[in-house]
Amino acid sequence: MANLRSRGEIVLAVASSGVAALLMPGGRIAHSWFRIPIDIHDRSMCAIRRGTILGDLIRKASLIIWDEAPMTHKLCFEALDRTLRDIQSADEPANEYKPFGGKPILLGGDFRQVLPVIEKGTRADVVDASLVRSALWKHVEVLHLTTNMRLHNPSLSQQARGELAEFAKWVLDIGEGRAPMNKRQGEVERTWIEIPKELLLTPCGDKITAIIDAVYPDFELNYDCIPYLSQRAIVCPVNTVVDEINDNMLAKVPGDAKDYLSSDTISNTLEKPVDFDLLYPIEFLNSISINNFQEHRISLKIGSAVVLLRNINQSLGLCNETRLMVIRLSDYVFESKIMTGTNIGQLVCIPWIVLSGNSPKWPFTLQRRQFPIRLCYAMTINKCQGQTLGNVGVYLRNPVFTHGQLYVAVSRATSKQGLKLLIEDDDGKPCSTTRNIVYTEILSLL
Incomplete structure (x- = not known):
């Protein structure tokens, strides 16, 4: 982006979420920038016409970067594809038959994370809504990032570097479904994973109090400290548990x-x-x-x-x-x-x-x-996607229910020391096993 802009060329940077858009210089939210319809269908187009200021800007751009692409419905990309074909064909009619009108587009994102949310959708519905199931995917060249940049921090000791590498591998194994998993009686697929003991909280008393004390120690002294609050969060699969924790935290604020x-x-x-x-x-x-x-x-x-x-x-x-x-x-x-x-x-x-x-x-x-x-103070797993935190508590009163949720929850923490999980079994007692759902049919297409 910096290289192209230094030469006077135009780069449009967008993202599927607001937090990701803020991380890029001049970043905007994709739906806002490209005017993608909210109620989208298989024939939708973006509200951008030839000859408009925005249309001319897009036509002159050398590159479009779209971050957090996997969490967006495939119909949004197809709507942009039809719009760009129309805009680009004004100068060159042959562009009408090229993907995205011949405009280079760099899509960033992690398919191990949560995929597009389909209300009351089945596994087949979620997979079908993913970008990899779009007709455009056959034109995509997949590039893999393989270097963990955190390991190149010169201030890390050899021991800390080894622990960080081991933690990163464990997180990736969860995201790709490579971590050892078992299946329970009556289940077809192996989805149950054992969490290392050093990451677990096993309280005898109130579970919410235990997870709060683990993530927010000395809260009464730091309740209005931005550096303290911005690096901490408790994540849960559902809103009902999130609201219960938030109510407890609000009561602690003077x-x-x-x-x-x-x-x-x-x-x-x-x-x-x-x-x-x-x-x-x-x-x-x-x-x-x-x-x-x-x-x-x-x-x-x-x-x-x-x-x-x-x-x-x-x-x-x-x-x-x-x-x-x-x-x-x-x-x-x-x-x-x-x-x-x-x-x-x-x-x-x-x-x-x-x-x-x-x-x-x-x-x-x-x-x-x-x-x-x-x-x-607590957020749903879907809501915290895109956040990077120093201290994360994962409270699984109920197991995760869709692809990538456990991976997103554990990968919000920057280190093993900053991650704690509290898991409840069907009787409400602390346990060490929880569900990890991975749609391998998505990852196999990469």
Whole structure:
């Protein structure tokens, strides 16, 4: 990127997530930059036309870099392919028959990580949505990164270098399904893995207290310390456990909590019968909870840590997955400091915004006006993808349920010393075995 730009050439850098986009100079989020439709189908095109400023910029670009590509649905790449063929063929008609209109594209990412999320999708649905199952994949040249750059740190001792290399190999073995696994009675596939004892927590008392104490020692003294908070997180497969841990952590923050209630309304209904308000009262709308969507009630304290759920202002570093620390609370806005990304320590204000959510089981679209945040002492495994942390606690009250989740959870930590796992069996007792799901049919295509 630096080489091409130093010669006056144009490089467009995009990523599938906000955190990854901030890591690249001039990076943008792919959906925003290429105007990819949200409700995408197999004939979609991006909202970019010939002769527009953006269309001309793309036409003049020497290279497009797309990071975290494996987590994006294949239809997004196919929509961009059709759009680039149209734009590029304005100057050279033959470009209409070339992949991406003949434009060089560098796709970065790790197929061991979580693949595109398909709501209520089966394994076949997730695999079919992956980039490797697109017709474009036959034109891709796969390049493998093989050098662990952390091992080249001159400050590492020989012993530390050996431990880091061993930990990295163990993490890769989990991601590629090479770690020894067993199957239980009635199961067809081997999915159960034994975790090394030195990584396990085996408390006799409350499990949540144990994982909190392991990841957040001396929290009462450091609850408002950005370097302390930005390097720690507890990750879990599901939101219910995440919310339980976050509530426990908020109670440990000194001071009184301030509650914020959302304003919920209904929009985009095809028809509105007379008894519509009786069928869907405000209390029902308030009770609706959607993944990656703000809750009706949000409790905050001065010093609490939160994560953004939407892209607000990328130039300020306010993207989806940006972590913040609350500094001051008001009625319709709160002031915070950025804890991660490119603008660490900068003061920003987060307002109420209106977000829309829908579901096949509702005959309407929910509009919720609320802060686009959640507490982030604990996060779901999918939400923490892209984060790199010094201290990570993996709490598996329930096993992982899709490809790459265990790999993502354990690979968030930069060292073996910074990783702890607490696993519960069916009776709620600490154990050492958990499920590791790997879709080998995806990795075999690489």
